[in-house]
Amino acid sequence: MNQDPHQLAGLHPLLAQRASPTAFDPSAAVDDHTLDLLLEAARWAPSAGNSQPWGFLTTRPGEPRHERVTRHLAPSSARWATGAGLLVVTLTRRHVDDSTMTYSEFADYDLGQAVAHLTLQAQALGLAARQFRAFDLDALTEELRPAPGWAIVSMVALGKPAAGPAAPRTRRTIADLRTAPWAPPPQ
Numbered sequence: 382m383n384q385d386p387h388q389l390a391g392l393h394p395l396l397a398q399r400a401s402p403t404a405f406d407p408s409a410a411v412d413d414h415t416l417d418l419l420l421e422a423a424r425w426a427p428s429a430g431n432s433q434p435w436g437f438l439t440t441r442p443g444e445p446r447h448e449r450v451t452r453h454l455a456p457s458s459a460r461w462a463t464g465a466g467l468l469v470v471t472l473t474r475r476h477v478d479d480s481t482m483t484y485s486e487f488a489d490y491d492l493g494q495a496v497a498h499l500t501l502q503a504q505a506l507g508l509a510a511r512q513f514r515a516f517d518l519d520a521l522t523e524e525l526r527p528a529p530g531w532a533i534v535s536m537v538a539l540g541k542p543a544a545g546p547a548a549p550r551t552r553r554t555i556a557d558l559r560t561a562p563w564a565p566p567p568q
């Protein structure tokens with residue numbers, strides 16, 4: 382995996398080496414135990430009030446609903462997501478049933494954290510994940526028909542990354558993370 386030469390020494394290898402591949406080995410299947418471990422990692426994520434406002438639809442190549450998901454991929458993601466050993470559609474529970482009442486103010490935040498846990502568990506298992514939004518959300522929602530209150534947010538392609546050169550990864554600096562949110566002090 383690629384390493385940013387400016388990366389601070391001491392970052393945990395799972396974090397330092399995680400990257401989102403754009404090619405997966407289509408011959409590397411994700412078995413049932415691995416799938417359970419990935420969802421187990423998501424299950425133990427923290428959430429506001431322990432509301433756990435996340436849901437997942439998983440599918441692997443050859444399974445009946447795989448094509449029902451992949452047919453809604455954008456051309457950009459279809460190039461690499463179709464060959465991934467596992468596709469996960471992520472859902473958040475934003476509302477209480479059919480009402481406009483917020484189920485949790487932090488629903489999307491909590492889902493993101495659960496997915497972060499899932500991606501790090503994948504990394505620990507020698508797999509890699511690429512989260513993505515390049516799919517037809519309306520068509521996929523129509524296809525899968527989540528229950529009232531639930532909304533599809535993203536997808537995650539997971540599997541063994543295909544060999545090949547890794548794309549360079551860049552990040553804002555720690556100083557910018559600290560300063561960017563604040564207006565300059567008044568003169």
Ligand SMILES: Cc1cc2nc3c(=O)[nH]c(=O)nc-3n(C[C@H](O)[C@H](O)[C@H](O)COP(=O)(O)O)c2cc1C
Pocket residue numbers: 399400401402458511512513514515516535550
């Ligand atoms: C919510 C979300 C949506 C994303 N959507 C896409 C996408 O539609 N297509 C894509 O190629 N990558 C997508 N990505 C992957 C990001 O581009 C990638 O995480 C980012 O460039 C940083 O690279 P890294 O994960 O290798 O550190 C998405 C990531 C997240 C978290």
